[in-house]
Each structure stands twice: as C-alpha cells, then as structure tokens.
Amino acid sequence: MKILDGGADIFGQGSKALALARVAFDGRGFFVSTHALQFDLVRVPFTFGEPEEARRERLAALAASLGDGKGQRHPIVPTPVGEAQGLDTIQFFATCRVACPSAHLVVDLELLGHKLGQLCLSFGADALMGPIVSQRAPRLGERASSNELTREEAAQLLRASGFAPYERLAEGKVQAL
C-alpha cells in the first residue's frame, strides 16, 4: 500500500479508523447542533504541511490527558489552522481515531463543509456538528450555497456513510434521527 507525502496510509489507516469508530459506537453516528451544545469540546488544531511525527506526538499526549479508553467518551474536534486540505484533513481524522479510539471524533461542518466533512465519516469520525434548521429555505439565489442542514439531511449524511443516525442532546442523552 502506498505511503502519502503526509506519511499516513490512506486506505490502511482509514480502514482501521473506520472500524474503530463503528465498533466503539455500535455503528451509531451522531449529529450535534451547534445551537444546542451542552458539553465541552476539545479542539485539536492541525496545520497542513506540519511533520507527521509532531502530529502523532501531540495526539499521544492528548489521548493520555483524556484517559482515552477509560470510560468517558470525550468529544474532540480536529480543527484546521488555515485552509483545510482535502486528503490531509482525512488523514488527520484517521490518525486521531487511531490515537484516541474511544473519543467522539467530531466534524465541524462550518469549518470543513458538507462534502469534506462527510468524507471524514469514512475515516474515523463518528459525529457531525453544524447549524440545524427545522426547514431549509429553497436553494435559490443568495441561499443557493447555504450551509444549513435539516435533521433529515444530517441523518442522510450519516446514513450514506454507513452509520445509524442519532442526535446528541443535553446531559448525555441521544435520540434516533
């Protein structure tokens, strides 16, 4: 299998990350509305072009501080510093998942967009976070490129990536979408 410039093996690492996410959460994928956050998120910055070794060391330290695998499932949000690059972002998600197998790995849709965000669900992410609306205005004129999602659209993004869709609510509750 080929090694990319960034040092991660896209398919090997991706398969492992996806499998870990599916097993850890019983095949459930989560949606979190940015308007209803009731829990702490840990932002994990990454920069395109930074050495792979530095990333791994940072993630190992994060995993140790979270006590990953010891009960509580912390939500962590890989957060690009500067412009997100497609494959680099996907590889970082896979690396995060392998480093933190029990954490909720959350995609910030406002930072990554729907397309790249959904791809991360195939490389270790198990949750999407973004603005939710009860009914989206038609995609016309100025709203043609709106980032808003309805719950059904969010559920569809999760389903299309092979996850059973759930919404994360306050106090640790979840609800099927």
Next chain:
Amino acid sequence: MSFSVLARKVLEGALLSHADGLALFEHPNLVELGALANQVRERLHGDRTYWNRNLHINPTNVCVAACKLCAFSRRAADADGAFVLGTDEAVGKLRARLAAGERVTEVHIVGGLHDGLPFDYFTGLLTGLKAAAPNVSLKAFSAVEIFFFHRLYHMSVEEVLRRLRAAGLDALPGGGAEIFSPRVRKLICPNKCGADEWLEVHRTAHRLGMKSNCTMLFGTVETAEERVEHLLRLRDLQAESGGFLAFIPLPFHPENNALGNRPAPTAAESLRVCAVARLLLSNVPHVKAYWVSLGLDTAQTALWFGADDFDGTVSEEKIYHQAGARSPQALAPAEIERLVRSAGRVPVERDTLYGLPSPATAAARKEAM
C-alpha cells in the same frame, strides 16, 4: 457475491457483470471499495495524474430542451440573462488568454440547444478559433447538440460531424448522457435525445476517427440498477468502437433548478461512483475527477478512488456554477500541480488526446514512470 470474490475477479482482469456492479454500489465499506479501484488505477497509470490547459466557452444559454436539472439555460432568446456569444467575442476570449502569455491546449465548447442560429454560426465559431490558434484542440458540442443539429439542419449525424470536423472540430466532450434509462430521462430531461441517439453520435464520431469522452450524471432520481446499466452500455460501445478516452462522473447540483428540493449526492456517493466506474469500465483508459463538479477536496480524494485525471485550468465555467458549484472558476497550472502533489500523486500535463503537449511534460511523465 462476497467482496473478496469480486476483488479477485477485478485483479484477474475478468469482466464484471451487472450483478457485480450492483454489489459494488451496495458494498458498505467505501474505503475497501476505493482501495480496489485504486489498484486498477495504479495498474493502468501508476501515480500519474493528468491535467490540461483548457478554456471553456459556452456559445449560448438559449435552449429549447428545458431540462429540470439545468440552472444554466434560458428558454427564449429575449429572456432575462439569455445570451449568444458572437464569433468575434468567443475568439476574443481565446486571444485574450494567449495575449496574456497563457498557454492553452484545448477549448471546450458546449452550449444550449438554440433553434434560431444557422449552422454556419457553429462552423464559423470553430473556424475562427482554429484561425486564432491552429495548435489548440477544439473539443466541442455534446452528442445532444450534435443530434439537435442533425434534426434542426436536416443533415445526417455523420454529415454534421464531417462538416464540423472540416471547420476544425477535433474531439467530442462527453456531456448530455445524464442517465440512459428512459424512465429517468423522461423525468429530468424529456426533450433531450435518447440514449440510443447519444450512443449513435459517439459511435459515428469514433467511426470517423474522432475521440470522445463519456459521462454519467448521478444523484437525481436514478436507481443503482440504472447506474450500472448506464455504465455497461458505455462499456459495450467502447468494446465496439474504442473511441472513448475518459469517463467523467458528474454529481447532480441541485441549486437554482427545478429539482432543487432534492439533496445533492454526498461526497461519499461521488467517490463510490468514481470507484465503481473505474472497476466496471475496464476498457476506458481514464476516469476524470472533474474538480469543478466534485469540488477540490473530493476531486483530490478521488485520485485515490479510481480517478487519474484532474481535468484542467478550465476558466469561465458557467454551467455548474449557476447550479451552485462552490469550486473556483479557474485553477492556475501551479495550483493544479500543488493539489495533485499534495494528494501524493505526480501531475502530468496532457493534451486533449492524452499526448504530450510540450517537452516539459515529457520530462514530468518520465518522472512519474
């Protein structure tokens, strides 16, 4: 059929069946599917990822077809936003690029089905562009347009192609195929030519010695079965005529058109179609990640899901952007090369027929071997 059996068939070079295609579309592990398509891609092209320096020209957006999927067209010539590009104006776009010191190796021309223009308008457009830049390839008029010319100007498809070729036409783009299923065409593009006609135009072009591309628009109302049938019809024609250079998967864009209440296909779906196409279309040399339509991130990722071509610099793309595409309007050559390299691939500049446009390209190809 299990995925490992399918994978063995692919690696042994066996022709995949309709049932195999369906199984690939339904395979739950996208990463595994991508890895298999990537093996085929690397067997054919190694790390090479092709791109070209192209300019898009849309002669008119006036169109009688009134397809529900389209955000580009205007029904009447006097409608708000309707345009017909004068020949001088079109040639001027090319001249301006060349005068600015840019290299252009291909002009890609597609437009609406305008029933008020003489055939001379189109031959004049080609002649004018060729006179301005004789070495630039003209890849022009989708099979839908060629078939429309045949009906409108009362000439056979072959005669249309011969006359356009005499005026400078070098190759046909692959647009307008949408989905071949009559059920789907009736719903999304009832006034376009049918699948048989689309295929016949390409068959005729290939018989005349011309090369062309082929496409599939996915994500409207089609089923997986209809996608597989579409791809296998393309494979059958390729087995017969051998004239397709590249297959281009085109995700539906829902903005500003009559199908706007439908969600766009997700990025994962785009990668899945790309991978399945690479596996089913074993006799089509190239699969293109058309960045305008896919978006840069997905196009970059598609280079690991079967695609080996990033398309080109483009410039002035209108059709997808009016349907909500958020990709840039153009990419500089250096930006394409950076995107391809940062995806772990080796960029190789090509001309329309996948030849070498310059000595520098030959050196890049050598590097990629």
